[in-house]
Structures are given as C-alpha cells and as structure tokens.
Amino acid sequence: MSKFKEELKKNNFVCSECLKCKKLVWPSSDFCNSCFSPVTWKNMARTAKLIEFAKRNDEIFCIAEFEDNVRIMGRVQTTSNLKIGQSLTLVFCDYDGKEKFVFEPVI
Amino acid sequence: MKVGIASSGLTKFTKNDISIESLMLSSIKPIFNDTKNLSQNDIDIVLTSTNSNDKYLANIISELSGIAPKTSHSVESLCNSGANSIVSAYSYIAAGLADVALVVGAEKIDNPGLVLEWDKSRGQYKHPIYWSSMFASAHMRQYGTTLEDIAYVGAVNHRNAMDNPYAYFERKFSLEDIMKSKPLTDNLRVLDCSMSCNGSAAILLASEKKIRNFTDRPIWISGIGQKSTSASFTKNENLTRMESTLYSAAQAYENSSKTSSDIDVAELHDAFSICEIIELEDLGFARRGKGSVYVRDLYNTYDRKINPRGGLIGSGHPLGATGIAQTIEIFQQLQGTAGKRQVDNANTGLVHNMSAAGTSSTVLILQS
Numbered sequence: 229m230s231k232f233k234e235e236l237k238k239n240n241f242v243c244s245e246c247l248k249c250k251k252l253v254w255p256s257s258d259f260c261n262s263c264f265s266p267v268t269w270k271n272m273a274r275t276a277k278l279i280e281f282a283k284r285n286d287e288i289f290c291i292a293e294f295e296d297n298v299r300i301m302g303r304v305q306t307t308s309n310l311k312i313g314q315s316l317t318l319v320f321c322d323y324d325g326k327e328k329f330v331f332e333p334v335i
Numbered sequence: 336m337k338v339g340i341a342s343s344g345l346t347k348f349t350k351n352d353i354s355i356e357s358l359m360l361s362s363i364k365p366i367f368n369d370t371k372n373l374s375q376n377d378i379d380i381v382l383t384s385t386n387s388n389d390k391y392l393a394n395i396i397s398e399l400s401g402i403a404p405k406t407s408h409s410v411e412s413l414c415n416s417g418a419n420s421i422v423s424a425y426s427y428i429a430a431g432l433a434d435v436a437l438v439v440g441a442e443k444i445d446n447p448g449l450v451l452e453w454d455k456s457r458g459q460y461k462h463p464i465y466w467s468s469m470f471a472s473a474h475m476r477q478y479g480t481t482l483e484d485i486a487y488v489g490a491v492n493h494r495n496a497m498d499n500p501y502a503y504f505e506r507k508f509s510l511e512d513i514m515k516s517k518p519l520t521d522n523l524r525v526l527d528c529s530m531s532c533n534g535s536a537a538i539l540l541a542s543e544k545k546i547r548n549f550t551d552r553p554i555w556i557s558g559i560g561q562k563s564t565s566a567s568f569t570k571n572e573n574l575t576r577m578e579s580t581l582y583s584a585a586q587a588y589e590n591s592s593k594t595s596s597d598i599d600v601a602e603l604h605d606a607f608s609i610c611e612i613i614e615l616e617d618l619g620f621a622r623r624g625k626g627s628v629y630v631r632d633l634y635n636t637y638d639r640k641i642n643p644r645g646g647l648i649g650s651g652h653p654l655g656a657t658g659i660a661q662t663i664e665i666f667q668q669l670q671g672t673a674g675k676r677q678v679d680n681a682n683t684g685l686v687h688n689m690s691a692a693g694t695s696s697t698v699l700i701l702q703s
Binding site: 284302 | 454455457458460468469476520523567569570
C-alpha cells in the first residue's frame with residue numbers, strides 16, 4: 229500500500245512535495261511534475277475552501293481546495309446552508325479501498 | 336496531403352453479449368461489402384479504438400479480416416479513444432507513411448474505462464455522475480440554468496435517436512419522462528445520462544491520391560484540434576466550461592479557416608445533458624450562459640443541427656466506438672446519405688469527442 233493510503237488510514241492527509249522546488253504534486257507521485265526531482269510527504273493542513281457541491285439523497289459531496297490549489301472531492305457533514313468559498317475543516321479521512329475525506333463547515 | 340473519409344460501417348448499439356472481435360468485424364464487414372474497388376490488400380494501417388484489456392487486438396482484427404497491414408495497434412484514451420484513433424490514422428496518412436487506414440472502435444459494457452481509478456482527487460466519488468453533477472451545480476449557480484433546461488437536452492437527443500436505426504434506445508422519452516426519471520443526484524436524473532452499451536463503428540480513411548478509387552464523394556478532414564489539460568477531474572479550474580474543448584475548438588477552427596457560424600451540423604459529446612449545454616458555449620454555438628436557450632430552440636423548431644443521430648444520450652455510449660460513430664454521422668450528413676436525419680445543405684460539420692470529465696477533447700472539422 230502506498231504511503232498516501234497508509235497515512236489516510238491513520239486519518240492523515242499527506243501530499244507529495246518536491247524536495248527541490250517545494251511544489252506540491254497532486255495527485256501524489258514519486259516525482260515532481262515540474263522538475264522531476266524526488267519528493268517527500270507533507271502533512272496537509274486540515275483547512276480547505278468549498279469550491280462546489282451537490283447532493284445525492286441526503287449526502288452532500290463537494291470539491292474542497294487545500295493550500296497550493298490541491299483540490300479533492302469529499303463529503304460535507306452539516307445541516308446548515310453552504311456557501312461557495314466558505315472555509316471547511318477536514319474532520320476525517322480514511323482509506324478502505326476508496327479514498328475518503330469528510331469535511332465540516334467552519335462556523 | 337489531404338486526408339478524407341471514404342466509407343464507414345456501424346453495428347447497432349445493444350446490450351447483447353458478443354465478443355469484441357465479432358463486434359469489430361461486424362462494423363468492418365459493411366466497409367468491404369459496400370466500398371467499390373476495396374480489397375484487403377489496399378489497407379496500410381489498422382487501428383483499434385477500445386478500452387478493452389485484450390492485447391494485440393489490432394493485429395488479431397487484421398488477421399481475422401484477412402489484412403496484413405504495415406502498421407497496426409490499439410488507441411486508448413477512455414471516451415475519446417475514437418476521435419484520437421482517427422487523428423492517429425490521419426497523421427500516418429498526412430505524413431506519407433500510408434495511403435489507406437481502417438479505424439475500428441468497439442466496446443463491451445463490461446470493459447474497464449467507465450471509472451478512472453487513478454484519479455485520487457475524486458476521493459470516494461469516482462463514478463462520472465459526481466463530476467457531471469459538479470459541472471451542473473456550477474452552471475446552474477453561475478447562469479441560472481434549471482433542471483428543466485437540462486432535461487431539454489435529453490428530449491432533443493432522444494427524439495433524434497428515433498430516426499437512428501443503430502441507436503441503443505428504441506423508444507422516445509418525452510421532456511416529462513426525463514423530468515420524472517429517477518434522480519441520481521439533486522441535479523442529475525437517470526435520463527440525463529448516456530448509457531454504457533456494446534457497439535462498434537468503423538471508418539475508412541484515405542489519402543487524396545487514393546481516395547477516389549473508393550468513393551466519388553469523399554469527405555475531407557479539414558481541421559483538427561486536441562488538448563489534454565490533465566487527467567484528474569479537480570484540475571478543471573472553472574466548472575462552467577471545459578478548457579480542453581475551448582482550446583481544441585479554437586485550434587480546429589483556425590486550421591480549417593472556419594468559425595462556429597460555418598458549421599452546418601455537429602456531433603457533441605453529451606455524456607451527460609449538462610455537458611452539451613456547456614459544449615455549445617465552448618464551441619461557439621451559443622453565447623456564454625445561453626447554451627440552454629440554444630437547446631430549447633433546437634427542441635421547439637425540430638432543428639437537427641446538433642446531435643442528429645441522438646448523441647450519446649439517445650444512441651448509447653460504447654466508449655471506444657463513440658468518437659468514430661460521431662464522425663460517421665457527420666460523414667453521412669455531408670455525403671447527403673443520412674436519410675430521415677438529413678440536415679439540409681450540410682457542407683461543413685464538426686465532431687466533438689471528450690474524455691474523463693472534460694480533461695481532454697478532440698474537435699474535428701469535416702467538409703464535403
């Protein structure tokens with residue numbers, strides 16, 4: 229299992245970061261997509277911005293943007309109305325055959 | 336070197352269980368049956384377009400067709416495999432490496448390709464309904480596009496598909512049927528989606544030097560545009576448009592010296608209804624935010640200019656065959672052989688085929 233998935237299982241979201249130019253490479257890779265240098269794993273901050281969302285039954289799914297334009301799809305837990313651009317917190321992530329990201333709005 | 340289309344073949348799109356080889360041979364057969372002077376010895380190139388995991392398929396199909404080509408290989412690019420394979424065949428001919436190319440696309444419903452597992456940025460939401468729902472949310476929010484607007488796309492395309500004997504759907508779905516079909520998300524119903532199915536499409540390309548051996552009415556590929564912006568869906572910065580389509584359209588219009596106003600008939604990649612609304616804007620047929628108005632006008636005037644065969648929504652979507660089937664429709668329209676689907680005075684046509692949430696697109700301009 230890749231480091232990315234191992235860390236997700238520990239509720240850590242990590243992203244590959246270039247050792248030379250410090251650029252985040254997402255989705256993660258073993259090489260920088262600018263300079264092809266090796267990468268290390270960076271722990272991502274738990275805050276993100278809501279880019280877009282929709283619903284399937286009562287489940288809200290969204291695109292959330294982390295630092296350096298790293299965007300990911302995940303689920304939003306809330307009963308309040310959402311607004312594009314609002315801040316989200318990554319409250320939980322996991323890997324159980326699928327990459328899972330669960331957010332809550334920052335009140 | 337000009338490159339043209341000389342002939343084509345299709346199978347009906349179904350869910351009947353049939354091998355990938357038999358599917359491909361079924362669409363190749365009409366090309367050899369119906370094309371004057373064509374024999375297996377004329378074929379320099381055989382390209383197979385599919386997401387099947389079958390190996391060495393172009394060589395297998397060549398052998399099963401009695402062809403010993405110079406070059407044979409498969410082309411895979413998810414939903415955009417078909418148009419990519421046509422561009423590959425075009426390039427071989429334009430480069431002088433070949434004169435005649437047979438391009439055959441086919442898919443089986445259980446082939447991989449529906450879901451791009453590599454794309455970790457989709458998280459647990461890997462199925463295409465989720466990315467299409469994101470595009471719909473963004474367009475609805477930005478431009479006030481409604482669920483009824485979106486349903487009109489399916490209503491037009493299902494109506495057009497009724498005159499396509501190769502279409503998967505054999506019954507018409509009304510606007511009301513679509514509006515009342517099962518919701519998959521809050522902005523996507525089951526009849527807003529194209530259906531995976533089995534099917535095959537084949538096309539014969541030839542150089543200017545050889546093409547008149549095979550047809551008196553060649554249709555020329557006069558413009559090609561392609562762009563791959565990424566593989567991961569979330570790299571789409573602006574979800575109200577598809578950057579790859581914008582770029583490839585501009586390139587195709589430029590190298591054919593045409594604009595959207597010159598296009599008489601077009602096939603657009605309506606994997607989901609919202610895609611067609613966005614693509615009408617990206618390809619320059621409608622002003623930004625007015626794609627849905629354009630679709631309502633198509634519906635109200637019975638205009639078949641867009642997706643006359645019924646698009647992916649009405650015809651079905653056998654991934655590797657789709658781009659080739661789209662091109663065959665424009666080929667027939669420009670030859671004047673589209674029967675009940677015929678658009679009057681069609682001289683210039685456009686094909687738009689895209690992949691994986693709009694992350695890559697191909698646009699072809701065809702001329703009679």
